[in-house]
Amino acid sequence: xxxxxxxxxxxxxxxxxxxxxxxxxxxxxxxxxxxxxxxxxxxxxxxxxxxxxxxxxxxxxxxxxxxxxxxxxxxxxxxxxxxxxxxxxxxxxxxxxxxxxxxxxxxxxxxxxxxxxxxxxxxxxxxxxxxxxxxxxxxxxxxxxxxxxxxxxxxxxxxxxxxxxxxxxxxxxxxxxxxxxxxxxxxxxxxxxxxxxxxxxxxxxxxxxxxxxxxxxxxxxxxxxxxxxxxxxxxxxxxxxxxxxxxxxxxxxxxxxxxxxxxxxxxxxxxxxxxxxxxxxxxxxxxxxxxxxxxxxxxxxxxxxxxxxxxxxxxxxxxxxxxxxxxxxxxxxxxxxxxxxxxxxxxxxxxxxxxxxxxxxxxxxxxxxxxxxxxxxxxxxxxxxxxxxxxxxxxxxxxxxxxxxxxxxxxxxxxxxxxxxxxxxxxxxxxxxxxxxxxxxxxxxxxxxxxxxxxxxxxxxxxxxxxxxxxxxxxxxxxxxxxxxxxxxxxxxxxxxxxxxxxxxxxxxxxxxxxxxxxxxxxxxxxxxxxxxxxxxxxxxxxxxxxxxxxxxxxxxxxxxxxxxxxxxxxxxxxxxxxxxxxxxxxxxxxxxxxxxxxxxxxxxxxxxxxxxxxxxxxxxxxxxxxxxxxxxxxxxxxxxxxxxxxxxxxxxxxxxxxxxxxxxxxxxxxxxxxxxxxxxxxxxxxxxxxxxxxxxxxxxxxxxxxxxxx
Amino acid sequence: xxxxxxxxxxxxxxxxxxxxxxxxxxxxxxxxxxxxxxxxxxxxxxxxxxxxxxxxxxxxxxxxxxxxxxxxxxxxxxxxxxxxxxxxxxxxxxxxxxxxxxxxxxxxxxxxxxxxxxxxxxxxxxxxxxxxxxxxxxxxxxxxxxxxxxxxxxxxxxxxxxxxxxxxxxxxxxxxxxxxxxxxxxxx
Numbered sequence: 001x002x003x004x005x006x007x008x009x010x011x012x013x014x015x016x017x018x019x020x021x022x023x024x025x026x027x028x029x030x031x032x033x034x035x036x037x038x039x040x041x042x043x044x045x046x047x048x049x050x051x052x053x054x055x056x057x058x059x060x061x062x063x064x065x066x067x068x069x070x071x072x073x074x075x076x077x078x079x080x081x082x083x084x085x086x087x088x089x090x091x092x093x094x095x096x097x098x099x100x101x102x103x104x105x106x107x108x109x110x111x112x113x114x115x116x117x118x119x120x121x122x123x124x125x126x127x128x129x130x131x132x133x134x135x136x137x138x139x140x141x142x143x144x145x146x147x148x149x150x151x152x153x154x155x156x157x158x159x160x161x162x163x164x165x166x167x168x169x170x171x172x173x174x175x176x177x178x179x180x181x182x183x184x185x186x187x188x189x190x191x192x193x194x195x196x197x198x199x200x201x202x203x204x205x206x207x208x209x210x211x212x213x214x215x216x217x218x219x220x221x222x223x224x225x226x227x228x229x230x231x232x233x234x235x236x237x238x239x240x241x242x243x244x245x246x247x248x249x250x251x252x253x254x255x256x257x258x259x260x261x262x263x264x265x266x267x268x269x270x271x272x273x274x275x276x277x278x279x280x281x282x283x284x285x286x287x288x289x290x291x292x293x294x295x296x297x298x299x300x301x302x303x304x305x306x307x308x309x310x311x312x313x314x315x316x317x318x319x320x321x322x323x324x325x326x327x328x329x330x331x332x333x334x335x336x337x338x339x340x341x342x343x344x345x346x347x348x349x350x351x352x353x354x355x356x357x358x359x360x361x362x363x364x365x366x367x368x369x370x371x372x373x374x375x376x377x378x379x380x381x382x383x384x385x386x387x388x389x390x391x392x393x394x395x396x397x398x399x400x401x402x403x404x405x406x407x408x409x410x411x412x413x414x415x416x417x418x419x420x421x422x423x424x425x426x427x428x429x430x431x432x433x434x435x436x437x438x439x440x441x442x443x444x445x446x447x448x449x450x451x452x453x454x455x456x457x458x459x460x461x462x463x464x465x466x467x468x469x470x471x472x473x474x475x476x477x478x479x480x481x482x483x484x485x486x487x488x489x490x491x492x493x494x495x496x497x498x499x500x501x502x503x504x505x506x507x508x509x510x511x512x513x514x515x516x517x518x519x520x521x522x523x524x525x526x527x528x529x530x531x532x533x534x535x536x537x538x539x540x541x542x543x544x545x546x547x548x549x550x551x552x553x554x555x556x557x558x559x560x561x562x563x564x565x566x567x568x569x570x571x572x573x574x575x576x577x578x579x580x581x582x583x584x585x586x587x588x589x590x591x592x593x594x595x596x597x598x599x600x601x602x603x604x605x606x607x608x609x610x611x612x613x614x615x616x617x618x619x620x621x622x623x624x625x626x627x628x629x630x631x632x633x634x635x636x637x638x639x640x641x642x643x644x645x646x647x648x649x650x651x652x653x654x655x656x657x658x659x660x661x662x663x664x665x666x667x668x669x670x671x672x673x674x675x676x677x678x679x680x681x682x683x684x685x686x687x688x689x690x691x692x693x694x695x696x697x698x699x700x701x702x703x704x705x706x707x708x709x710x711x
Numbered sequence: 712x713x714x715x716x717x718x719x720x721x722x723x724x725x726x727x728x729x730x731x732x733x734x735x736x737x738x739x740x741x742x743x744x745x746x747x748x749x750x751x752x753x754x755x756x757x758x759x760x761x762x763x764x765x766x767x768x769x770x771x772x773x774x775x776x777x778x779x780x781x782x783x784x785x786x787x788x789x790x791x792x793x794x795x796x797x798x799x800x801x802x803x804x805x806x807x808x809x810x811x812x813x814x815x816x817x818x819x820x821x822x823x824x825x826x827x828x829x830x831x832x833x834x835x836x837x838x839x840x841x842x843x844x845x846x847x848x849x850x851x852x853x854x855x856x857x858x859x860x861x862x863x864x865x866x867x868x869x870x871x872x873x874x875x876x877x878x879x880x881x882x883x884x885x886x887x888x889x890x891x892x893x894x895x896x897x898x899x
Contacts, residue, residue: 011766019801025839056730056774059799165764246766307762314767321802326840332831335840339830346828347847 010168013241015157015249022064042094047087050238051273058240085200092138103143116306129221132204135253154318155310159252171287185215190279203238239271330430357382366476367417372404373585390417391440443481475499491515491651507584510627513549516653548644551651606641647681724781789849
C-alpha cells in the first residue's frame, strides 16, 4: 500500500541477530586455546542476505567462520570474508569479557559511540564507496561462561541518528512505482547483479532507469556519472526486512551517508527483496524520504549520536544461550551411553527397562577382583549409583586383576581401594554417582576386645544404614565369614542380594531368596507398584521358610568362623585363575538385570536351564536361575536351586527375629561366639545326629561338585 | 531451497535453513526458561536506545529451522541423514522439541519406529553433536526396495543412480522432506 502524507517519521525495522551454535563453539575453542585471559576486541564478520520470504525477515547471522580460525598455524586476524549471494559479509567487532561483572561493566554507550565513529569516518574518507558493507558495521559484547557452557551476549547495530529524523513522503511496492517495462528491466538487472560473484555480496548500489525503460545497476562510486538525462535514480540496498510498511535497518546509515556525502535532501530508495532467489518487486519497496541536515553534519569532527542496541523480546537486556547439552563433555558422554542402551532396546530388547537401571542404587561389599568388575559391568548396563565398601589399600599386585586400579593407586603405600575405585569409575564415566566407604565388615569368628566393641558396633550400624539406603547388595568379599552379617541384614530388609564367590578354578554366583518375613520397607524399585497386591495374595514367604530360595549360608552346617588364621600362605591369599573373576562378575550383573526385569523381583522362583517344565522363555532376558556354579577345568556351568534352610545361621526366621529383638547385642554375641549361632539355630543338634558323615568342607567356598539340592 | 555442495573434498550434501514450523506468536513468559539467568540490568539508563525512527514490534515470531546433511558412513557403508534444528536467534533445539515438528514423530506411532531411530552423535566433519537417523536399518530396507520390483534384476548402473533417490524417498519421510515428482520423472 502506498503511504502518503508528508511529515510522518520514517521508521526502520531493526536488524535481528542469529548466532549459530558453531560460533560459540569456535569462540570457546579460541578462548581456551589461543586467547586465554586476553580480552582485547576481536574483529569478526557477520552475514546477511536480502529478505527472501514475504513473511519472514532475514537475520544478521554469525557462524563459526565469523571468527578467526582456531588452528594454530593461521594468524588470528581474519582475512575479510568474501561472501556470496547468500552471505553478504559485514565487519563487526567482538568484546568478550572474562567475567560476568566486567560484562555488565562495559561502557555500552562508549562502545556504541566508537563504532558509530568508525562508520562516520568511513563515510567521510570515501571507504564506503569502495566497500559499502562497512555502513552496516556492528558490535557484539559477550561473556562466555565456559564452566556452565552458557553465553551471554548483546548485539548493537549502530545507526547514526538524523536530527531531525528523516520523514517519509511515499512508500510503496516497487511493482507499483515502476512501469511494467521498467519493472522487468530492473528485475533482470538486479538478478544479474546478484548472480555475478563480483557483485553478489555488495549490499548497497544504484539503480538507474532511463527514459527508454532500460534499467542499469551501478556501484555507488559511479554516482556522478548517473546524474544526467532525467533518469530515475534509486539508492538501492539489500533489505533483510519483509515488512510492507517499513524499510530495514541498513537504510539508516545509507541515508546518513547519502546526505553527508552528496548533500541530498530528497532521496528515492529501493528496498531490494527477493523470493526464491530472484528479485521480487512486489515484495521490494520504493520510497521517498526527506532529510533535513543539521549544522553538525557538515563538520566532520562532530560524530552524530547513535542508537542500535538490540532488544531482547522487547526488553533492553542481553541474551543468553546455554549449550551445555552440546558442549559439555560429560553430557555428551551421558547421551552416548544412553545411546548404546537405547539401541539395544530398539533392535533387540524392546522390553528393556532403562529407567529402573538408571535409578537403582547398588552397594558393593568388596572392591577387589570381583568388586571392580561388577562395578564396570553395572555401569555398562546404565547403572549410575554405585557405592563400594572396602577397608583395604591398593597393593602392587592388584592392578593386574582388579580392573579399576593402576600403578598410580599403589604408590605411597597405596590408596584406599574404596576411594581409588570411585575415582576410576568417575574417570570412565563422569556422570556416575559413586561413593567409596572405607570400612571393615565385622565377622563372626574374629572376636573383638572390649575396647574395640564400640567401633565394631558403629561399623555394624553403618553397614545397616548402607544396606538400608541401597536397593541391591553385592557380596563380593574374599572370606565366607565376612558375608554373614550383610546376609542377615539383607534378609531382614528383603533387599536384592547377590553373592559371588571364587575358588581356585570354580565359582559360585547366586541370588539370595527373600527374607523370612514379609514386611518390606522399600520395594518400590524391585517391583512395580501393582505387584504389592499380587504379593498379598501370594503367600510366597512362609515363616517356616519352606518355599523361599536360600542364601549363601543355607547349605552350611557350621557357622561361619575364622577362615584366615592358621592357614598356610597360599591358602591365606586368595589365589584364583584370573579368568574366573570377570566371568563370575559378569554373571552376577546379568543375574541382577534378570531380577530387575522379572515381575516378581526378589520373590521370583528359580529356573534351571533345560528344565522340563518349558522354562520361562517368555521373559526376554531368558531364565532366572538361583545359583550358577561354574568350573573352568571343564568349561562348564550349571544352574542349581537351593531352598532356604530353617537352620540357616544367617537368614532363618529364628536368627532374623533374634536380631530384630536384640539388635546389635545379638550381633556382637554372634561375632564373639560363633557356636552361639549353631546353638541358636539347632545346628548343634543337627551335627550330633549327623556324626556318621565324613565332611570335608573347604572353608572358602562351597565345593563345586555339590549335588543339586532340591527340597 | 537449493542443495549446496559443501566445500570439503570428501563432501557431504547439505540442505540448510529449512523452516520447519509455522510462525506463531510467542508469549514472553513461556520463553523465559530458554534464557537462564536473564539479567535485570538493562542498558544505560541515561540514554534512550530507541529513538523515534526505530520501529518497535510487539509480536515476536518464533520460527524453527532445520539443517540436513547427507553423509556417507564408512562403518555402515550407507548414506546417513544428519539433522539439527534451531530457533531464529540460533539457539539449538533439543530432540524432544524437534520431534514435535517432524511428521513421523508427531504421528501416533512411537518415535522409535522401525526405521526412525534418532540419536545424537558427532558430525563426522563438523565435529559437533548433530542428530542422525541411525543407519542400522538402512541396508535392510534398501534390499527390500531393490528386490521388490517385478522388473527382474535391475542393471547395476541403474541401481547406483537410483540408490540415493530411493534411499531418500524412505528416509526423507521421517523428517518431512519429499522428492519433487519432477526429479523422479526425469530419471526416465
